[in-house]
Amino acid sequence: MVLLFIGVVNMSGVCNIPHIFWVSDVINIGKRGSEFFSLNIEYRESQTDQFHINFFVKKDNVNVITGKTEPFILNPYENITITPSSFNTERFRIQDVEIETSIDTLKRIILSTGRLPQGNYILRFELVREVSSEIVAYWECPFEIVEETPVEGISPGVPFGAPLVTVNENPVFTWTGKCDSFRITIGLIVNFDLSPDEILEKYKILEKDFSKNTFMFSYPREFPPLTPGNYIWRVTGFLKTTSGINKVYSMPLCFKIEDLSSDEILRIITKKLGNNNEIIRELKEKGYKSTGSILLDSKPITIEEFKRIILKTDVKVKEARLK
Structure with a gap:
């Protein structure tokens, strides 16, 4: 007989922090450093046999995420413990993971935010005999995603694991949020196999506190500009309660800095205005220094957004000024 049961399920953050289930932890299971489960398999048969593990995230009895391991051998009377990091090893390597939900609205939310929305879910594991496809044991764990955190990052960046957007060197x-104060933390992504928490802890490059009515931070121009690379940032909100101060966290957002972004901006403007434009000639003759910010109607935008807008064929530049 094979027994499959859970040892530890850890899907929560710090005490009083809402549960946040990162889809990237499942899609890249074993590579994110998020140990959100532990499986203990006690194999009590006298013969070696071949198995694989199916796993599912379900909502309302509908599969949301599915996956399975490659076939592996269980030896007689073997006891093993499997955690997410086990799925990045040769023995239990993941073969197939998909966002499978047929619920269109749910799928759009998952793809746009990188996490499961509020609701009740089930995490299910099945131990399957390879030859007969018999499910010899299974384990299910219900869990709940609670309301969104009261602080959210807006820009720049995309959820961890999504294709990165490029921003200027002084973003x-x-x-936004309803908290008594805030703290922004910016980190350098040295290794995408680390979780967002690990990156912000080990590779933090800046941390700064703000009052409750502050919702914007310009990377200081007196600081050296951010060098080309990949970055992650998050806002911590502080809430005063009768029992003390509670911390809540925004979803980490990621972006990249590419070399010579100022030259790229000038190239785009030149393409739109032409080499004979008075401002273009003056910039090339006298030189220029980037402020590190691109503003549209007084709001900061990324280089990608700037390119999409300015290079549209139906966009006409009414006025351009040096500042």
Whole structure:
């Protein structure tokens, strides 16, 4: 007989922090450093046999995420413990993971935010005999995603694991939330196999506190500009309660800095205005220094957004000024 049961399920953050289930932890299971489960298999048969593990995230009895391991051998009377990091090893390597939900609205939310929305879910594991496809044991764990955190990052960046957007070397960070104060933390992504928490802890490059009515932070121009690379940032909100101060966290957002972004901006403007434009000639003759910010109607935008807008064929530049 094979027994399959859970040892530890850890899907929560710090005490009083809402549960946040990162889809990237499942899609890249074993590579994110998020140990959100532990499986203990006690194999009590006298013969070696071949198995694989199916796993599912379900909502309302509908599969949301599915996956399975490659076939592996269980030896007689073997006891093993499997955690997410086990799925990045040769023995239990993941073969197939998909966002499978047929619920269109749910799928759109997952793809746009990188996490499961509020609701009740089930995490299910099945131990399957390879030859007969018999499910010899299974384990299910219900869990709940609670309401959104009261602080959210707005820009720049995308959820961890999504294709990165490019921003200028002195970005403007914006967020929203109902907290008594805020703290922004910016980190350098040295290794995508680490979780967002690990990156912000080990590779933090800046941390700064703000009052309750501040929702924007311009990367200081007196600081050296951010060098080309990949970055992650998050806002911590502080809430005063009768029992003390509670911390809540925004979803981490990621972006990249590419080399010579100022030259790229000038190239785009030149393409739109032409080499004979008075401002273009003056910039090339006298030189220029980037402020590190691109503003549209007084709001910061990324280089990608700037390119999409300015290079549209139906966009006409009414006025251009040096500042």
